Amino acid sequence: KNNPDFCTEFKADAEKRAKSQEKQTETAVALRLKGNRYFKAKRYQEALGLYMDSLKERPYCYVTLTNCCQAHLKRTEWADALEFADRAIYLEPSTVKARTRRVVALHALDRLREAIEEAQKAHELSPEDTEIDAQLKALEVESADRDFEATVRKNSRLATPKPKPTVAATATGGINTPSSPPASSIPT
Structure with missing residues (x-):
C-alpha cells in the first residue's frame, strides 16, 4: 500500500x-550584514540597496x-521609513526598534498625536x-506647547474687537466712510 518511490522522492x-x-x-544575512557596514560608513543609499x-x-x-526604515530615516525619506517600520511591526509587533523609528517618521511627517501613541x-x-x-x-511637551499656542491664537482672535467704520466730515460738509468714495471724487 505504501509507495516507497514516493516516500523517497518526498524526503529528497x-x-x-x-x-x-x-x-x-x-545569503540574506550576509547581505544585511554588509549593508550594516555601509550604513556605519554613512553610505545609506548603498546600505539600503x-x-x-x-x-x-x-x-x-x-x-x-x-x-x-533606519536607512530611509537617515535619508530623510519619512514616508518610506514609515512604510518599512509598519511592515516590521506587522511581522513582529514587539519590536521596539521599529516602533521608535516609526515615532521619528511620524513626528517628521507632523503626525504628532500618532507619534505619541506609538511612543507609548x-x-x-x-x-x-x-x-x-x-x-x-x-x-x-511639544504637544502641550502646540495646544497652548493654538488656544492663545484662538483667544486672541476672539478678544480682538473688530474695527468700527470710521466716519469723518469732508471739507464740503459731506461724510466719508470707508465704503463711500471721498467727497472730492464725487462728480458735481
Missing part, C-alpha cells in the same frame, strides 16, 4: 527545499525591514528604556 524534495531555504537565509537585496532572499525578515506603545514594551521615556516626554 524536503531535504532539497531545506537546503535551499538555508542557503537563502545565509543591500538591505533590499536581502529582502529578496527573505522578504519577511523584520530585522532587515527595520534596517531599511514602545514605552509599554520597554519601560526601563530611558531613551524611549525621554522621547515620549519630549513629544508630550
Whole structure:
C-alpha cells in the first residue's frame, strides 16, 4: 500500500527545499550584514540597496525591514521609513526598534498625536528604556506647547474687537466712510 518511490522522492524534495531555504537565509544575512557596514560608513543609499537585496532572499525578515526604515530615516525619506517600520511591526509587533523609528517618521511627517501613541506603545514594551521615556516626554511637551499656542491664537482672535467704520466730515460738509468714495471724487 505504501509507495516507497514516493516516500523517497518526498524526503529528497524536503531535504532539497531545506537546503535551499538555508542557503537563502545565509545569503540574506550576509547581505544585511554588509549593508550594516555601509550604513556605519554613512553610505545609506548603498546600505539600503543591500538591505533590499536581502529582502529578496527573505522578504519577511523584520530585522532587515527595520534596517531599511533606519536607512530611509537617515535619508530623510519619512514616508518610506514609515512604510518599512509598519511592515516590521506587522511581522513582529514587539519590536521596539521599529516602533521608535516609526515615532521619528511620524513626528517628521507632523503626525504628532500618532507619534505619541506609538511612543507609548514602545514605552509599554520597554519601560526601563530611558531613551524611549525621554522621547515620549519630549513629544508630550511639544504637544502641550502646540495646544497652548493654538488656544492663545484662538483667544486672541476672539478678544480682538473688530474695527468700527470710521466716519469723518469732508471739507464740503459731506461724510466719508470707508465704503463711500471721498467727497472730492464725487462728480458735481
